Amino acid sequence: MIIDFKKYSSVRIGPLCELEILEEEREFDGFIIGGANNLLVSNKPKKLGILGKKFDFITVLEKNKEFMILEIGCATRSKNIHSFCKENNLKGLEFLRKIPGLLGGLLKMNAGLKDENISKNLLTVSLAKKELKREQIGFAYRFCPIDEVMFKASFRLNYGFDYAKDEYLKKARDNQPSGASFGSIFKNPKGDYAGRLIEAVGLKGFVKGGAMLSDKHANFLINKKNASFEDAIFLIELAEKRVFEEFGIRLLREVIVI
Numbered sequence: 001m002i003i004d005f006k007k008y009s010s011v012r013i014g015p016l017c018e019l020e021i022l023e024e025e026r027e028f029d030g031f032i033i034g035g036a037n038n039l040l041v042s043n044k045p046k047k048l049g050i051l052g053k054k055f056d057f058i059t060v061l062e063k064n065k066e067f068m069i070l071e072i073g074c075a076t077r078s079k080n081i082h083s084f085c086k087e088n089n090l091k092g093l094e095f096l097r098k099i100p101g102l103l104g105g106l107l108k109m110n111a112g113l114k115d116e117n118i119s120k121n122l123l124t125v126s127l128a129k130k131e132l133k134r135e136q137i138g139f140a141y142r143f144c145p146i147d148e149v150m151f152k153a154s155f156r157l158n159y160g161f162d163y164a165k166d167e168y169l170k171k172a173r174d175n176q177p178s179g180a181s182f183g184s185i186f187k188n189p190k191g192d193y194a195g196r197l198i199e200a201v202g203l204k205g206f207v208k209g210g211a212m213l214s215d216k217h218a219n220f221l222i223n224k225k226n227a228s229f230e231d232a233i234f235l236i237e238l239a240e241k242r243v244f245e246e247f248g249i250r251l252l253r254e255v256i257v258i
């Protein structure tokens with residue numbers, strides 16, 4: 001399968017690439033992509049793979065008066081998971097309304113918003129040859145140590161879709177910069193904000209070629225017009241360098257460069 005990352009990735013940067021489709025649960029020695037909402041793809045990426053359509057599903061494994069246990073394929077979109085939860089009055093995944101991605105990518109990034117994240121209500125994750133329980137995994141802020149392909153996962157969700165939280169989290173996203181991006185460039189350092197630090201070193205709104213460190217939120221890189229990989233990586237490295245020089249803080253990347 002050929003993917004044009006200029007169209008497929010959320011930041012609209014990258015080459016045309018040949019990808020291997022994983023139709024079955026098996027080991028894979030390349031780099032697996034999800035929805036490419038957190039990726040910056042260079043002109044020479046590694047061997048790439050993507051899950052087949054078979055892994056786009058939501059199945060109810062158990063249902064009682066208190067909760068449901070769902071099994072969800074790792075190629076399922078966040079917005080479909082959100083809609084399912086809303087339709088079935090399930091709480092815990094309201095934040096997915098505004099976070100783009102497929103379940104595999106959401107799990108690998110332990111994606112979240114405010115106090116919510118995808119691993120909170122997780123029960124198990126299935127890999128090619130084993131199933132792991134949540135407690136065995138060691139999730140942390142935007143971190144999941146699994147380095148294999150994830151194929152499906154199960155969640156226990158109580159009833160009571162939280163409409164107030166849904167609206168609050170939607171609003172929290174509404175003031176994020178518009179335009180093609182991969183969300184936050186860097187994780188927030190403990191007790192601080194990457195956006196504040198980048199702004200403090202004078203890089204808010206800084207432009208290189210077609211890319212810009214957003215003038216609305218400096219931790220967002222926006223592809224303003226035909227930005228190249230080189231434009232984007234220049235800005236990322238510049239922000240890292242300037243923040244380290246000024247504050248002695250090494251910003252950790254949330255975006256994955258391949």
Ligand SMILES: Cc1cc2nc3c(=O)[nH]c(=O)nc-3n(C[C@H](O)[C@H](O)[C@H](O)COP(=O)(O)OP(=O)(O)OC[C@H]3O[C@@H](n4cnc5c(N)ncnc54)[C@H](O)[C@@H]3O)c2cc1C
Pocket residue numbers: 010031032033034035036037038039051074098099100101102103104105106107108109110111112113148149150151181182183184256
């Ligand atoms: C506008 C915008 C807003 C965003 N806001 C937020 C936010 O509020 N909070 C937040 O946490 N994130 C946010 N993000 C980032 C992004 O949505 C998340 O990181 C999401 O989890 C990426 O999912 P993906 O499927 O696109 O993964 P990709 O970007 O394709 O991949 C990300 C990582 O997941 C791995 N991966 C993908 N699929 C699998 C699999 N099946 N098995 C194993 N590993 C896999 C990849 O190898 C890679 O390491 C935002 C992005 C955008 C564009």
